[in-house]
Each structure stands twice: as C-alpha cells, then as structure tokens.
Amino acid sequence: MRNLWIFISRYNAFFLFIIFFTVGVVLTVKNNAYQRSVTLNSTNEIVGNAYEHLNVLKRYLNLGMVNDSLASENAKLKTQLLKFTSVDTAKAVKFVDTLTNQQYTYLAAKVVKNSVTLTNNIMTINKGTADGIQKNMAVISPNKGVVGLIRDVSEHLATIQSLLHKDTRISVVIKKNNAMGSLVWGDGNFDIKKAFIKGVPNHIKINVGDTVVTYGATFPAGILVGRISRTNVTTNDNFLSAEVSLFNDFSTLQYVYVIKNKLAEEEENLENPVKPK
Amino acid sequence: MNSKIIIVNVFRWFILLFVQIFLLKNMGFYDLSTPFTYVLFLLLLPFNIPNILLYLIAFGTGLTLDAFYDTMGVHASACVVLAFVRILFISISLNREAHDDPEPSLSYMGFQWFTLYAFLCILAHHFVLFFLEAFRLTDFGYTLIRCGLSCIFTLLLVLLIEFIFYKRTSR
Numbered sequence: 001m002r003n004l005w006i007f008i009s010r011y012n013a014f015f016l017f018i019i020f021f022t023v024g025v026v027l028t029v030k031n032n033a034y035q036r037s038v039t040l041n042s043t044n045e046i047v048g049n050a051y052e053h054l055n056v057l058k059r060y061l062n063l064g065m066v067n068d069s070l071a072s073e074n075a076k077l078k079t080q081l082l083k084f085t086s087v088d089t090a091k092a093v094k095f096v097d098t099l100t101n102q103q104y105t106y107l108a109a110k111v112v113k114n115s116v117t118l119t120n121n122i123m124t125i126n127k128g129t130a131d132g133i134q135k136n137m138a139v140i141s142p143n144k145g146v147v148g149l150i151r152d153v154s155e156h157l158a159t160i161q162s163l164l165h166k167d168t169r170i171s172v173v174i175k176k177n178n179a180m181g182s183l184v185w186g187d188g189n190f191d192i193k194k195a196f197i198k199g200v201p202n203h204i205k206i207n208v209g210d211t212v213v214t215y216g217a218t219f220p221a222g223i224l225v226g227r228i229s230r231t232n233v234t235t236n237d238n239f240l241s242a243e244v245s246l247f248n249d250f251s252t253l254q255y256v257y258v259i260k261n262k263l264a265e266e267e268e269n270l271e272n273p274v275k276p277k
Numbered sequence: 278m279n280s281k282i283i284i285v286n287v288f289r290w291f292i293l294l295f296v297q298i299f300l301l302k303n304m305g306f307y308d309l310s311t312p313f314t315y316v317l318f319l320l321l322l323p324f325n326i327p328n329i330l331l332y333l334i335a336f337g338t339g340l341t342l343d344a345f346y347d348t349m350g351v352h353a354s355a356c357v358v359l360a361f362v363r364i365l366f367i368s369i370s371l372n373r374e375a376h377d378d379p380e381p382s383l384s385y386m387g388f389q390w391f392t393l394y395a396f397l398c399i400l401a402h403h404f405v406l407f408f409l410e411a412f413r414l415t416d417f418g419y420t421l422i423r424c425g426l427s428c429i430f431t432l433l434l435v436l437l438i439e440f441i442f443y444k445r446t447s448r
Contacts (some may be wrong), residue, residue: 013368016332017361024336024357027350028409035412 039151048124048157051113059110059254066254073143104220107131107258109139112157116192116250121164123148125256128156138219138259143226144247146170146183146193146214147256158258164192164250171215172197174226179204180215183225192250195226196233200240206231212244221261282323282379290338293318310426314434315342316402319359320395323380328364328434335360350409355406362401366394384438395435396428403428 008015029035030088058067113124127133139147139160148162161168166186173180175195180201189196197212208231214223230243261267297315304312319335339353346352367381369394370390383391407424 011327013361013364015359016328019352020332020336020357021361024339024350024354028348028354029350031349032351035409038412272345 025272048112048126048154051124052126052250055112062252062254065252068167069142076143105260105262107133107260109158109256109258111253111256114250114253116162116164119186119190120166121162121250122151123160123162123253123256125158125160125258126156127258128154128158130155132260133158133258134260135259136218136264136272139256140219140223140259141248141253141256144249145226146219147248147250147253149218150258163195163246163248170219170225171217172212173215174200174204174206174228175211175213176207177204179206181239183212193246194229195244195246196241197228198235198238198239199242200242202238202240204240206240206242218261218264220261279335285318286318286322289321290318294338294341297342302345304343306426306430309423310430311423312427312430312434313399313403314354314431316399316431317380317395317435319356319437320363320398320435321380321382331360331364332357351406351409354409355402358405359398359402362398363394366397370394383436384442384444391439392432392436396432399431399435400424400428403431 051170060190080180107127109125109127110122111123112126115121125139133150133153135150135153137150139150141147146163148160148165148168151159151161153159163183164185168185170183171180172183177198182199183195183197185195186195200206206227208230210228212225212228214221214225216222224247226244226246228242228249229245231240233241233243284288293315297313301312301314315338319331319338322331322334335356336353339356341353342356343349367418379385381391381394388396403424407420407427
C-alpha cells in the first residue's frame with residue numbers, strides 16, 4: 001500500500017493529467033450537442049444491434065399478446081371501414097381529397113429496447129433516417145395512446161424519449177370540456193401507469209373518469225392518453241392538477257407507430273422564423 | 278518576492294485572456310489558422326509551481342476560455358494536455374535542482390530552449406483542441422492542416438510578445 005502511494009506521488013503529474021483530462025473530455029461530451037450526438041449515435045448503433053438480436057426470443061414469447069392487440073385493432077379498423085363503405089356516396093356533395101391533404105402519415109416500427117424502471121426512460125426502435133424518421137416526431141402505440149417523442153436518430157435506429165421521462169411534456173386536452181393542460185411524468189411519481197396533467201386553468205371542473213386526449217400539435221389531435229383517476233392534487237402554482245391513469249402499458253410495448261407531421265417544418269418556420277445573425 | 282510573482286501572473290492572465298477573447302477570437306486566415314496566444318500565460322508560470330496547482334490553473338483558464346468560445350470543456354482539456362507536456366519537457370530538459378531562474382521565459386532561458394519548449398507545448402495543445410472540436414477522424418487531413426497552421430501562427434505571436442518584453446539578464 002505504501003509502495004503504491006509512493007508510486008502514485010512519484011508520477012503525480014501523469015495521474016493528475018489523467019484525472020483532469022478525463023474531466024475535460026466528459027465536460028466536452030456532456031455539454032456540446034454535436035459531440036454528444038456523435039457519441040450517442042455510435043454507441044447506440046452497437047447497443048441497438050445487440051438488443052435486436054436478444055429481442056428475437058422475447059418477441060416470440062409475446063406473440064400471443066401482440067396477436068390479440070393486432071386482432072382488436074383490425075376489428076376496430078373494420079368497423080371504421082364499414083362506416084365509410086356504407087355511406088351513400090351518390091348523396092355526398094362535398095369531397096375531401098384525403099390522400100394529398102393528409103397531414104399525418106404513420107410508420108410502424110418495432111421496439112428494440114425498452115425501459116420503464118428508470119426516472120428517464122428511453123426506448124430504441126428499428127427505424128431511422130433511412131425510413132424518414134426525424135427528431136421530435138410523435139410516437140404512439142397501436143391502439144392505446146401516446147408513447148413519446150423521437151429523441152436521437154441514426155441511420156437504421158432511433159431512440160424515443162418516452163412519456164416516462166422527466167423532460168417530456170405533451171399538450172393534452174380533457175375531452176369533455178376541451179380544457180388544455182400538459183402531461184408530465186416523474187416529479188415524485190415513478191408509477192408507470194400514472195402521469196399528471198398540469199397547468200389546467202382554475203375555473204375548469206375536472207371529474208374523475210374524464211378522458212384525456214392529445215391536443216394536436218406534434219401529435220394528431222384526439223389520440224387517447226388516459227383517464228382522470230384523482231383530482232385533488234395539491235400544487236404550489238395557480239393551476240389545477242390531476243392524476244391520469246394511462247391507457248398505455250409501457251412495459252409490454254412491442255410495436256409503435258411513428259407519426260410524420262407533414263406540416264411540422266412549415267409550422268416551425270412560421271412560428272420561429274430564423275433570425276438573421 | 279512571492280507576492281510579486283503572483284501579481285505579475287494575475288496581471289498577465291487578465292491581459293492575455295482579454296486579448297484572446299476580444300481581439301484574437303475575431304482573427305483567422307480562411308478558417309485555417311487561428312491563434313490561441315493565451316497559452317503563453319501557462320507557459321510562463323514559475324518553475325516551482327506544484328503540479329496540482331498547475332493543473333488547476335490550466336483547467337480553470339481553459340474553462341474561462343470555453344465560456345467565451347461556447348465550447349464547454351474543449352479548451353480545458355487542451356490546457357491540461359499542455360500542462361502535462363510542460364511538466365514532462367521541463368523535467369527532461371532541465372536539471373531539477375538547478376532552477377535558479379524564476380520562470381521559463383525567453384529572457385531567462387534563451388531563444389533555442391524557449392522556442393522548442395513553446396513549440397511542443399503549443400503543438401500538443403492545438404492538437405487536442407482541434408481534434409476535440411472536430412470529434413471525428415473523417416476530415417483528418419483538414420484538421421491536421423488547421424492544427425499545424427494555427428500552431429505556427431500562435432508560436433510566432435508568442436515569440437513576438439516575448440521579444441517585445443525581452444529583459445536583458447546577466448546570463
């Protein structure tokens with residue numbers, strides 16, 4: 001032990017160098033967006049591939065459940081289709097060109113890696129820039145509501161900042177009275193079945209059992225989120241808060257839909273015009 | 278004596294960083310050659326400074342520069358590398374006990390020794406600086422050219438400053 005100490009103090013220049021240099025590089029990677037994205041993506045490519053191989057077995061075991069959810073979704077879609085086909089088209093005067101005016105397009109993706117136990121949960125899916133995925137796109141699950149937002153994208157993979165992440169804020173409305181609020185998770189609550197709706201104006205009355213849906217900015221309007229389960233949540237600001245029990249079970253997610261908002265760029269440009277330097 | 282050294286160094290720190298941030302930051306030839314003359318401050322710290330203090334000062338100076346360049350950590354790492362090269366070079370090239378001279382400046386150490394010392398330190402600093410900034414190896418040649426040209430530019434400025442403040446000593 002004494003020898004070790006002598007050794008260290010003899011070459012203290014080198015050891016101090018290692019310590020300070022490491023701190024410097026860590027600072028660089030943590031605080032600079034570009035450096036961070038490079039390290040993140042290169043590691044994610046490797047990690048993602050490993051998980052993809054591992055997940056083959058897990059997916060097989062969950063096939064039954066996925067089948068069920070697909071079947072139920074099929075049924076739902078069929079009912080919707082029935083509604084359209086049974087309309088007497090001869091009577092319809094107004095015609096909406098839904099193909100070219102469609103604002104949102106959907107892209108199915110497989111969850112490669114999922115986590116629900118952390119305070120900041122991030123998922124990885126098997127679609128990336130090659131499939132047209134970009135940062136900040138919305139992600140929903142097949143029939144049970146919102147999942148999160150795309151965070152980092154590499155060529156064939158992308159990470160999702162799930163709703164179960166402290167920094168995720170999603171604009172939602174209470175369906176019954178159209179009151180707006182924002183959906184947050186974390187902040188003392190780490191239950192994966194619950195989130196909080198915050199920032200609802202004080203004069204609105206929230207009832208237990210009200211359905212909460214998305215407001216329609218990044219997400220298309222009206223995507224299901226959850227149901228109000230508790231209303232008397234005390235906060236220290238001048239707004240109402242309520243507990244929402246989520247429809248989505250994050251722990252069993254297998255497939256998700258990434259939603260491409262065709263007008264996202266236009267909206268971004270309109271709302272935040274680039275300031276000349 | 279001791280307090281005089283401290284005052285001189287503090288003064289030098291402010292002057293060099295001021296020049297770097299408000300003048301040299303806006304200078305450069307075609308994005309290829311940018312001088313980082315503030316490293317002269319680290320080069321001229323006294324011989325008998327403890328290693329840990331040297332590293333702390335280098336790191337702090339780098340962080341200050343980073344704050345103005347918006348490159349958190351890049352300059353700090355580069356300065357730490359410079360400190361390491363400085364310690365190595367001094368311990369190899371000079372007899373450890375015979376530090377009669379207070380600081381490794383051109384006036385005390387002579388042109389040849391000081392140029393080599395400054396060149397090696399600046400080269401190490403710029404190498405780390407530019408590669409941490411680029412953070413990839415694809416444009417290796419370009420980064421290397423930037424590094425080399427900036428190194429020459431910085432070295433010329435450092436020598437120029439040293440000649441301006443040259444003190445004739447009884448060598």
